Amino acid sequence: MLDVRGLRKVYEGSGRTVEAVRDLTFSVAAGELVCLVGPSGCGKTTLLKCMSGLLAPTGGEVLLDGRRVTGPPPGMAFVFQEYGRSLFPWMRVGQNVELPLKQKGMAKERRRALVADALESVGLADAAKAYPWQLSGGMQQRVAIARALAYEPQVLLMDEPFAAVDAQTRADLEDLVRRLWRERGITVLFVTHDIDEAVYLGERVVVLSASPTVVQEELVVDLPVERDQLNTRVQPRFAELRTRVYEQIQAAKRGSVSAAPGAPGAGVEKE
Numbered sequence: 001m002l003d004v005r006g007l008r009k010v011y012e013g014s015g016r017t018v019e020a021v022r023d024l025t026f027s028v029a030a031g032e033l034v035c036l037v038g039p040s041g042c043g044k045t046t047l048l049k050c051m052s053g054l055l056a057p058t059g060g061e062v063l064l065d066g067r068r069v070t071g072p073p074p075g076m077a078f079v080f081q082e083y084g085r086s087l088f089p090w091m092r093v094g095q096n097v098e099l100p101l102k103q104k105g106m107a108k109e110r111r112r113a114l115v116a117d118a119l120e121s122v123g124l125a126d127a128a129k130a131y132p133w134q135l136s137g138g139m140q141q142r143v144a145i146a147r148a149l150a151y152e153p154q155v156l157l158m159d160e161p162f163a164a165v166d167a168q169t170r171a172d173l174e175d176l177v178r179r180l181w182r183e184r185g186i187t188v189l190f191v192t193h194d195i196d197e198a199v200y201l202g203e204r205v206v207v208l209s210a211s212p213t214v215v216q217e218e219l220v221v222d223l224p225v226e227r228d229q230l231n232t233r234v235q236p237r238f239a240e241l242r243t244r245v246y247e248q249i250q251a252a253k254r255g256s257v258s259a260a261p262g263a264p265g266a267g268v269e270k271e
């Protein structure tokens with residue numbers, strides 16, 4: 001479904017050149033739920049922006065269903081890390097969620113139903129008439145999630161979507177993502193720096209190295225499909241998997257010390 005091949009991204013401007021992503025190759029099958037973890041600054045957001053056609057890669061390519069991505073593909077929705085900048089402050093919550101549906105040319109009746117349904121599923125049924133700036137950070141992020149859900153995407157890219165929500169809501173939203181993934185068969189790529197979250201949510205975890213970024217390791221999460229917050233997290237296998245991911249991330253950080261002194265991750269203990 002999603003194919004990232006030899007992706008490279010170099011930011012250039014005002015005398016500063018940053019090689020954010022060096023050489024990334026991995027793929028996500030149709031209907032798969034993959035989590036992507038990696039050290040801060042390793043290029044996760046950059047990668048998602050390239051995958052969603054918002055940024056042009058410096059090298060390599062992203063294929064969606066075999067076709068090269070050159071702009072935002074229809075059928076793909078994103079939840080950005082910077083939720084504060086992703087909602088229109090002059091539009092009410094309901095209108096924010098409805099906007100992409102209008103752009104899809106969907107009939108009013110159907111739009112209303114989808115908006116109500118999506119707000120309901122993130123626990124914000126009462127907030128439709130509010131303005132985003134009247135809501136807390138976590139609530140705003142849930143609006144952004146509702147907007148992505150209402151769109152009924154085939155592919156959903158999420159960039160640390162739960163970073164700003166409280167632990168309780170976060171657990172609920174994690175279960176919501178799992179449920180939607182199972183019910184709707186959507187393909188999900190979920191970026192997080194929370195190792196437990198990656199293992200709890202994913203069917204597979206892709207660990208990225210520190211910048212300049214390559215794939216450090218890919219790990220199949222062989223936990224039962226049926227997961228719940230209490231039981232799954234205390235299973236021995238869960239602990240094994242999280243340890244494995246943790247070790248890989250540590251290794252990724254150490255790797256950057258020898259590769260590029262002064263790079264993000266430098267100063268982390270050496271072996």
Ligand SMILES: Nc1ncnc2c1ncn2[C@@H]1O[C@H](COP(=O)(O)OP(=O)(O)OP(=O)(O)O)[C@@H](O)[C@H]1O
Binds near residue numbers: 018020038047
């Ligand atoms: N627009 C930009 N111009 C120049 N450099 C950028 C730009 N956006 C990101 N970078 C640089 O690219 C690298 C990767 O940034 P990116 O935001 O993709 O990392 P990330 O893995 O998402 O980090 P985090 O976990 O903190 O969200 C960083 O060194 C960053 O400074």
Ligand SMILES: [Mg+2]
Binds near residue numbers: 081
């Ligand atoms: Mg980021």
